[in-house]
Amino acid sequence: MSLDRPQHPDPYELLPKVASFTVTSEDITDGQPLKDEQVAAKGNTSPQLAWSGAPEGTRSYVVTMFDPDAPTPCGFWHWAVVDIPADVTALAVGAGAAGGGGLPAGSFMLRNDGGEAAFMGAAPPQGDQVHRYYVVVHAVTEDSLGIDGTASNAVLSFNLAFKTAGRALVVGTYQH
Numbered sequence: 001m002s003l004d005r006p007q008h009p010d011p012y013e014l015l016p017k018v019a020s021f022t023v024t025s026e027d028i029t030d031g032q033p034l035k036d037e038q039v040a041a042k043g044n045t046s047p048q049l050a051w052s053g054a055p056e057g058t059r060s061y062v063v064t065m066f067d068p069d070a071p072t073p074c075g076f077w078h079w080a081v082v083d084i085p086a087d088v089t090a091l092a093v094g095a096g097a098a099g100g101g102g103l104p105a106g107s108f109m110l111r112n113d114g115g116e117a118a119f120m121g122a123a124p125p126q127g128d129q130v131h132r133y134y135v136v137v138h139a140v141t142e143d144s145l146g147i148d149g150t151a152s153n154a155v156l157s158f159n160l161a162f163k164t165a166g167r168a169l170v171v172g173t174y175q176h
Contacts, residue, residue: 008068011075011134012169015161021053023137023168027093034133034172037093039121046079046096046119051089051137055166058139059086062160064153069131070124077153078133079119080110083144108149110156117149122174130175139166 027035027047037043049063061084070076079096081103088104095102096119100109112120124131141163147155 005071005129007129007132008075011066011068012136012167018164019055019139019166021051021055021137021139021166021168023049023051023135023170025049025135025170028133028135028170028172030170030172032172034122034174037121038133038172039174040123042121044119044121045094046091047135048093049091049135049137051168054086054089054139054168057141058165059143060084060140060145061086061088062138062140062145062156063091064134064136064138064156065119066134066136066153067122067124067131068134069129071128074154077110077113078121079112079135080153080156081107082110082147082156083107086143110149110151110153113153122172124174124176126176128175130173133172133174134169135172136167136169138164139168141165 037045063081065079068075084107098118109117111117114120
């Protein structure tokens, strides 16, 4: 079996258009390889993120990290933080640790595709193509997205499709 295959399109280009705003990170540079700290077998630590300029009417945020280039038909979800209060505009490095102790009050994580409610760093197969890791801050039009910690990332995404006012993203890369 060869893992050589074309990259999937930008998954966010396929969604309804929404306003954009700004996300920055001390740990991720757009279009550049992730630091060892954001790689599963090395540091496995969620990145620092800060955002600004969200659209008027934003009532909460969701932060996700998704790899559309995983060798699956549905990509791979590495992280999802739901119901971040609207007055929070940053997550500290390591906020995605298991247990959620570093998250803002009222927010919670969904299970990643590795099965844990925590951040899971980049882990593409050895010798595979360069993978893209979309770290996205979604500005949500509701105080709560209306899901709980048992929801799948597909259910999260479906709800976001109808409740997103804006999106800010930074894309890191990684290859073994």
